[in-house]
Amino acid sequence: MPAIETEQLTKRYGDVVAVESLSLTVEEGEVYGFLGPNGAGKTTTINLLLGLVHRTSGQAEVLGHQVGEEIRDVRNRIGVLPAHSELYDRLTARKHLEFVTGVKEADDDPDAMLERVGIPEAADRAAGEFSTGMAQRLKLAMALVGQPDLLVLDEPTTGLDPNGARQMRQIILEENERGATVFFSSHIMEQVEAVCDRVGVLNQGTMVAEDTVDGLRDTAVGGPQLSVELGSKVDDAAEAIQVLNGVTSVSVEGNTVSATLAEPGVKGPAMNAVASSGARIVDFEFSEESLEDVFATLTGEAQEVTA
Amino acid sequence: MYWTNVAQKDFADAVRSKMFWALSGLMLLLAYIGLYIPEAVGDDPTVSDGIEVLSGVIGFLIPIVALVVGYMSIVGERETGSIRMVLSLPLKRWEVLVGKLVGRTAVIVVPILVGFSLAVPFALLVYGNLPGTEYGEFVTGVLLIGFTFVAIAVGVSGAVDSRGKALAAVVGIYALFEFFWSLIPLGLFWLTNRELPEGEGPTWVEALNGATPTQSAVSASEGLWNGISTSEPLVLQEWVSALLLLAWIAVPLLLGYLRFDRADIS
Numbered sequence: 422m423p424a425i426e427t428e429q430l431t432k433r434y435g436d437v438v439a440v441e442s443l444s445l446t447v448e449e450g451e452v453y454g455f456l457g458p459n460g461a462g463k464t465t466t467i468n469l470l471l472g473l474v475h476r477t478s479g480q481a482e483v484l485g486h487q488v489g490e491e492i493r494d495v496r497n498r499i500g501v502l503p504a505h506s507e508l509y510d511r512l513t514a515r516k517h518l519e520f521v522t523g524v525k526e527a528d529d530d531p532d533a534m535l536e537r538v539g540i541p542e543a544a545d546r547a548a549g550e551f552s553t554g555m556a557q558r559l560k561l562a563m564a565l566v567g568q569p570d571l572l573v574l575d576e577p578t579t580g581l582d583p584n585g586a587r588q589m590r591q592i593i594l595e596e597n598e599r600g601a602t603v604f605f606s607s608h609i610m611e612q613v614e615a616v617c618d619r620v621g622v623l624n625q626g627t628m629v630a631e632d633t634v635d636g637l638r639d640t641a642v643g644g645p646q647l648s649v650e651l652g653s654k655v656d657d658a659a660e661a662i663q664v665l666n667g668v669t670s671v672s673v674e675g676n677t678v679s680a681t682l683a684e685p686g687v688k689g690p691a692m693n694a695v696a697s698s699g700a701r702i703v704d705f706e707f708s709e710e711s712l713e714d715v716f717a718t719l720t721g722e723a724q725e726v727t728a
Numbered sequence: 729m730y731w732t733n734v735a736q737k738d739f740a741d742a743v744r745s746k747m748f749w750a751l752s753g754l755m756l757l758l759a760y761i762g763l764y765i766p767e768a769v770g771d772d773p774t775v776s777d778g779i780e781v782l783s784g785v786i787g788f789l790i791p792i793v794a795l796v797v798g799y800m801s802i803v804g805e806r807e808t809g810s811i812r813m814v815l816s817l818p819l820k821r822w823e824v825l826v827g828k829l830v831g832r833t834a835v836i837v838v839p840i841l842v843g844f845s846l847a848v849p850f851a852l853l854v855y856g857n858l859p860g861t862e863y864g865e866f867v868t869g870v871l872l873i874g875f876t877f878v879a880i881a882v883g884v885s886g887a888v889d890s891r892g893k894a895l896a897a898v899v900g901i902y903a904l905f906e907f908f909w910s911l912i913p914l915g916l917f918w919l920t921n922r923e924l925p926e927g928e929g930p931t932w933v934e935a936l937n938g939a940t941p942t943q944s945a946v947s948a949s950e951g952l953w954n955g956i957s958t959s960e961p962l963v964l965q966e967w968v969s970a971l972l973l974l975a976w977i978a979v980p981l982l983l984g985y986l987r988f989d990r991a992d993i994s
Contacts (some may be wrong), residue, residue: 464994471812473993496816496817505809506808506810506812507809511744512740520736523733524730547744
């Protein structure tokens with residue numbers, strides 16, 4: 422039984438489509454990264470899964486139940502870190518945790534939980550004094566109450582410094598090892614790369630890709646790119662590259678020959694082939710596309726390509 | 729009893745606010761000043777005069793206070809987004825509403841009880857006596873008014889999706905009940921008779937005049953402490969006021985719940 426399963430899930434606000442025909446499956450026990458630029462519909466999808474927003478059409482099941490049914494049982498087994506959700510300024514970290522433990526009838530020790538998320542000193546301080554990083558850590562602690570079977574984390578690294586983000590990933594992995602399924606959204610690819618088994622990419626309310634991290638990298642761009650600008654014999658050079666082992670595709674545009682390679686190691690032989698074809702090399706560029714680029718390609722975001 | 733967690737959290741939050749303590753201070757100050765005014769200005773004053781002064785002030789003040797205490801209860805959490813955390817927990821929306829109602833009721837009931845309890849020794853000191861039934865009836869009325877307007881405000885807070893709308897609604901509700909209500913029976917009378925009623929007018933005008941939440945609460949409290957005035961026409965008897973009061977409490981809560989339950993919390 423999948424932890425989360427949606428079919429043709431759609432949410433419209435009047436004429437505006439927030440989420441369109443979304444079908445996704447999160448298997449039990451996996452860490453699923455839900456990626457997309459801001460405004461892609463990630464939070465709306467999470468709101469739909471939690472029953473905060475009512476769906477326009479389609480199906481959504483969480484932990485084996487239709488959203489909206491058996492909510493007591495289902496929500497007892499879910500831990501949620503919501504985005505755009507402030508804490509209660511006047512209440513201490515301890516009070517926040519006591520509230521969640523009370524509702525969930527759990528027996529977690531607030532001090533131990535705060536220790537785990539790295540803010541043991543904040544137990545008796547009012548949340549109004551917290552930095553965004555501390556607030557985010559408290560929200561994570563609240564999500565962890567009661568050892569949930571499913572963790573839904575909406576942009577969990579918001580406001581965290583690199584060290585905090587690393588600790589967050591560490592906890593995600595620990596929870597996953599304990600047996601929890603983790604569904605977390607982010608607009609930053611590298612957050613997802615390090616911990617996720619599978620990734621779904623959302624853009625403008627629709628799923629544009631769903632795969633493993635490696636699979637995504639392969640299918641979306643095909644491999645590292647070599648492009649060579651030539652002074653002469655452009656077609657000869659193109660032919661010379663094309664016949665090489667490990668060259669997936671070649672294209673010519675003006676004086677530039679571009680080749681997609683199966684692996685970065687092919688770039689040496691490729692350059693040799695160009696040189697021996699007699700063409701004059703003016704300039705060349707090699708780029709290994711990062712997952713960021715994959716993401717940018719999929720979501721159509723203009724992003725500077727790193728060489 | 730999941731809603732008790734919401735109520736506890738809500739009250740704990742409120743107790744840490746300045747408003748709660750300002751409210752407690754205000755109640756106490758009001759009780760002292762109100763009770764003391766007859767002694768200060770009149771000759772041969774009695775404690776009943778003091779309670780009467782208090783009743784006049786409280787009738788205007790408690791609804792404002794209760795509406796202020798309640799109007800942000802739910803919509804405030806929607807504005808900060810904390811409601812998303814709350815509704816991700818094993819809580820149904822009606823439980824959140826009931827928890828808020830109870831929490832905010834405590835926010836107003838506690839200061840009222842504290843203020844008017846501390847006023848008892850003061851009244852005894854100034855006037856030498858304090859008739860229990862009269863004072864009990866007065867405090868019960870205050871509590872009922874407070875609770876009813878908190879319920880109205882929580883209902884409004886559940887029904888709307890922004891602070892501005894909640895504020896507009898409670899201001900409108902206050903103005904309707906405190907300033908414009910008496911125009912309704914007058915208007916109806918004029919429409920049917922083409923003239924204005926003399927004195928209190930016919931029974932239905934009198935009954936409609938006394939149908940506001942505040943008047944219903946006062947009358948219900950009277951019935952509780954002094955029994956039903958069975959000699960009055962049916963619609964002017966206290967149990968009718970008590971039923972009306974229940975409606976003033978239940979209908980806004982129910983409408984607020986229905987809207988809140990259907991709302992998209994995003």
